[in-house]
Amino acid sequence: MPANHQSEVLANSGSAKRVWRRLRQQKFYQISVLIGIAYLLVFAYVPMVGLIIAFKNFKLSSGIPGFFTSEWVGFKWFLEFYRDISFWQIIRNTVVISLLKILFTFPIPILFAIALNEVRKEGLKRFAQTASYLPHFISWVVVSGMLFSFLNSQNGVVNQLLMAVGWIDKPISFLASASYFWPMLVLSDIWKEMGWWTIIFLAAIAGVDPTLHEAAVVDGAGRMQRILYVTLPSIKTTIIVVLILALGNLFGGGLGGSNFEQAYLLGNPVNNSVSEIIQTYTLKMGLAQGRYSYATAIGLIQSVISLTLILVSNYSAKKASGVGLF
Amino acid sequence: MKHGFRRTREDYVIDGIVYAILIAVMIATIYPFYYSLIISLNNGIDASRGGIFFWPRIFTWDNYEAVFSNDQLIKAYGVTIARTLIGTVSSLAFTALVAYSLAHKGLMFKNYYFLIFIIAMYFSGGLIPYFILIKKLHLMNTFAVYIIPDLLSVFNVIIMMSFFRELPEALKESARIDGASDLRTFLRIMLPLSAPVLATIALFNGVGHWNAWFDSAYFVNDKSLKTVSFLLMELINKANLTAVTGANTVDAQRSATYAAQTFTAESIRMATMIIVVIPIICVYPFLQKYFVKGIMVGSVKG
Numbered sequence: 158m159p160a161n162h163q164s165e166v167l168a169n170s171g172s173a174k175r176v177w178r179r180l181r182q183q184k185f186y187q188i189s190v191l192i193g194i195a196y197l198l199v200f201a202y203v204p205m206v207g208l209i210i211a212f213k214n215f216k217l218s219s220g221i222p223g224f225f226t227s228e229w230v231g232f233k234w235f236l237e238f239y240r241d242i243s244f245w246q247i248i249r250n251t252v253v254i255s256l257l258k259i260l261f262t263f264p265i266p267i268l269f270a271i272a273l274n275e276v277r278k279e280g281l282k283r284f285a286q287t288a289s290y291l292p293h294f295i296s297w298v299v300v301s302g303m304l305f306s307f308l309n310s311q312n313g314v315v316n317q318l319l320m321a322v323g324w325i326d327k328p329i330s331f332l333a334s335a336s337y338f339w340p341m342l343v344l345s346d347i348w349k350e351m352g353w354w355t356i357i358f359l360a361a362i363a364g365v366d367p368t369l370h371e372a373a374v375v376d377g378a379g380r381m382q383r384i385l386y387v388t389l390p391s392i393k394t395t396i397i398v399v400l401i402l403a404l405g406n407l408f409g410g411g412l413g414g415s416n417f418e419q420a421y422l423l424g425n426p427v428n429n430s431v432s433e434i435i436q437t438y439t440l441k442m443g444l445a446q447g448r449y450s451y452a453t454a455i456g457l458i459q460s461v462i463s464l465t466l467i468l469v470s471n472y473s474a475k476k477a478s479g480v481g482l483f
Numbered sequence: 484m485k486h487g488f489r490r491t492r493e494d495y496v497i498d499g500i501v502y503a504i505l506i507a508v509m510i511a512t513i514y515p516f517y518y519s520l521i522i523s524l525n526n527g528i529d530a531s532r533g534g535i536f537f538w539p540r541i542f543t544w545d546n547y548e549a550v551f552s553n554d555q556l557i558k559a560y561g562v563t564i565a566r567t568l569i570g571t572v573s574s575l576a577f578t579a580l581v582a583y584s585l586a587h588k589g590l591m592f593k594n595y596y597f598l599i600f601i602i603a604m605y606f607s608g609g610l611i612p613y614f615i616l617i618k619k620l621h622l623m624n625t626f627a628v629y630i631i632p633d634l635l636s637v638f639n640v641i642i643m644m645s646f647f648r649e650l651p652e653a654l655k656e657s658a659r660i661d662g663a664s665d666l667r668t669f670l671r672i673m674l675p676l677s678a679p680v681l682a683t684i685a686l687f688n689g690v691g692h693w694n695a696w697f698d699s700a701y702f703v704n705d706k707s708l709k710t711v712s713f714l715l716m717e718l719i720n721k722a723n724l725t726a727v728t729g730a731n732t733v734d735a736q737r738s739a740t741y742a743a744q745t746f747t748a749e750s751i752r753m754a755t756m757i758i759v760v761i762p763i764i765c766v767y768p769f770l771q772k773y774f775v776k777g778i779m780v781g782s783v784k785g
Contacts (some may be wrong), residue, residue: 180591185665186584190596193581203616204608220619224612269508275501285505287768288512295765296694298716302756303515305722306522306749312533314518332726348511378494383499422719425727426668436610443611444701456609467605 211235211454217447243433251408251434251459254342254420258411263403266272267396270358271384285287286359289352297418300349304341305421308332310415316375333427342419354399359439361395397474405467408435408459434458503581516760519753523547527750545745548592556755559711562627566629566710567692572687575681577634578660583641583669588652604637617702629710647673673718682773690763715759718752 180187206224211234213227238244276282292300307314310328321327331337365388368419373383403411410416417436424432435455443452522530526541534540548554585596607613622628650673658668675682701712725748 176591179589183587183590185608185669186590188588189584190578190590191542192586192642193635194596194599195579196577197599197637199620201607201614201637202604202631204612205606207608207612207615210612217615217618218615221616269504272501272504275497276505280749285509288509290510290515291764291767294690294767296696296712297759298694298696298712298719299756299760301719302715302722303751305719305726307515307517309726312531312749314536322510332723346568351508352512376747377641379491380497381493386546388658404591423717423723425723439610444614449611449615453609456611459606460609 175394208453208457210450211457213450215450217449226324230450234451237451238455243438246430247433247438250431251416254339254416255407255410255435257339257343258346259403259407261349262346262413263400263410265347266354267358269351270355270362273355273359274362274388275415276379283418283464286352289355291352292349293353295349297349297415297422300345301422305332308341322403333424333425335428335431338423338428338431339466341423344357345419346410346413346415349415354412357399358392358395361392365391400472404470408463409468490760503674506738514784515659516722516764522730523753523757525566526745527747528745529748530750537775543745549744549746550749550754550758555706557707557716559709560705560758563693563711564710566626567689570630570633570692571688573630574636578639579637579643579674579681579685580669582640583633583647583673585640586644586647599639600640603643611696614701622709623702624705626708628698633688633691634700639687642685643677643680646677650676656681665736677774682770686767686770686774689766694761701709711759715752716756718748721748722752
């Protein structure tokens with residue numbers, strides 16, 4: 158690659174001397190960028206190379222050179238995962254949790270942005286917006302703490318409220334039950350990330366040409382019609398770009414990328430059948446049990462699917478609407 | 484948009500729906516924080532009976548006194564402040580330098596450099612190879628493990644780059660003519676002009692450091708090096724266990740052993756949560772005018 162480029166530059170600038178002079182002129186910039194690249198080589202590219210241990214029998218004692226020197230075992234670890242009794246359950250949980258989140262978490266910020274845009278009182282609008290993205294800055298650790306207080310069956314607010322209005326006779330143990338786990342993940346994800354993604358849609362709405370609205374008013378369009386036929390179509394591009402981003406991180410948990418932390422912090426032995434996902438399983442196998450090659454293989458499955466998703470969603474969005482990220 | 488026109492029935496309906504949504508969102512967002520606050524200010528044993536919704540029933544500072552008398556937590560708070568300050572500043576400086584240099588007009592080999600950065604953004608080795616790297620670099624159990632692995636984020640480089648590109652090239656030229664070195668131009672002219680994007684990235688980084696618990700949990704064993712988010716995570720794990728075992732055994736044991744104490748696992752957890760959350764609540768509203776632009780650029784170019 159460098160040799161190829163060198164000749165290109167030579168052809169462009171005429172002589173090696175001039176290339177050198179230009180390089181010397183931008184010495185400061187070149188050195189800074191190269192330091193950044195050196196950093197990336199160590200912290201991003203070495204782990205990427207390390208992925209080959211998914212096909213090897215890696216021992217921690219062999220260190221980084223062990224990435225190369227350990228023996229090949231082919232697809233042994235992938236097959237072992239496939240034969241694991243919890244394989245289908247883990248795959249199902251990963252896929253279902255991810256899809257539920259995209260389905261329910263993605264449209265909400267668009268709706269909230271449209272609602273905010275209809276508010277005429279500036280102060281109220283700004284206050285509501287500022288409040289709505291506070292949860293984005295709070296960690297999942299804290300959010301989980303709140304969930305444990307709100308949903309517990311002893312003195313949880315939700316149970317007390319449901320009992321007071323007479324919907325239930327005895328407290329529901331939301332936290333120690335498999336059936337409430339997925340709704341709890343989706344709702345808490347909406348609570349945490351809704352306001353943050355509203356920012357971007359609201360900015361897009363603010364950029365809509367006001368003459369479009371004026372023309373619609375002249376044509377006799379009501380407010381609802383203007384929302385449907387002016388506002389929504391005008392922010393189509395933004396919606397598509399954000400959707401690509403969300404789909405690209407589908408198995409990480411969409412916009413908020415929250416799958417791992419939610420499953421880790423809210424998962425417990427009782428809801429394990431619905432809370433174990435690829436990421437938590439990788440962690441257990443790798444860091445807790447020290448089965449590094451096996452865990453790497455499992456993690457690699459998710460990375461490959463995710464990368465494919467980014468490329469496919471980007472390609473299809475480009476094809477459908479001419480909008481893409483790269 | 485409707486200046487002077489009479490409000491139609493549609494206007495009333497839409498306004499009604501919009502304000503209902505707004506109020507519901509505000510309550511849903513703010514109440515959990517408020518509830519955590521009042522529980523943290525209430526006698527813990529009393530709070531476990533339920534029925535507290537709007538204000539503390541038996542007001543007390545006991546929970547906070549208990550939290551602040553815990554040496555490990557005080558130490559962890561210090562570690563967290565240190566990692567947030569050092570981590571944010573060092574990563575901001577490094578990221579800005581790299582982004583500024585990448586944005587330099589006419590930078591040779593630019594396309595190859597970009598390729599290296601973009602690949603690093605979309606591919607990753609995943610947890611296990613990363614863990615092996617950290618271990619083999621002897622970063623385990625050091626304070627540096629909180630700082631070094633987070634020094635450069637490609638995503639932030641891209642956000643900053645698109646900002647630096649918009650700065651007028653003429654400024655660089657005139658600084659050069661005046662005899663300023665490239666480094667000096669960067670530090671004295673370009674950085675001060677970039678306050679909005681720097682504030683945005685600093686906020687992202689700072690919040691990330693403040694909230695981080697995973698590295699503290701898996702890359703650090705030394706108790707005196709743990710972060711406050713990690714300690715909170717441990718409290719939450721205990722709560723999770725309590726939820727599963729049904730009976731509030733942890734609390735029962737505690738109140739049996741120390742009959743004089745008024746706090747419970749929950750009230751301690753709430754007080755710790757408030758202590759963790761308060762710095763963030765104090766900082767983010769002041770930076771919001773900056774990060775609205777930051778998130779726009781980041782999402783569209785990301």
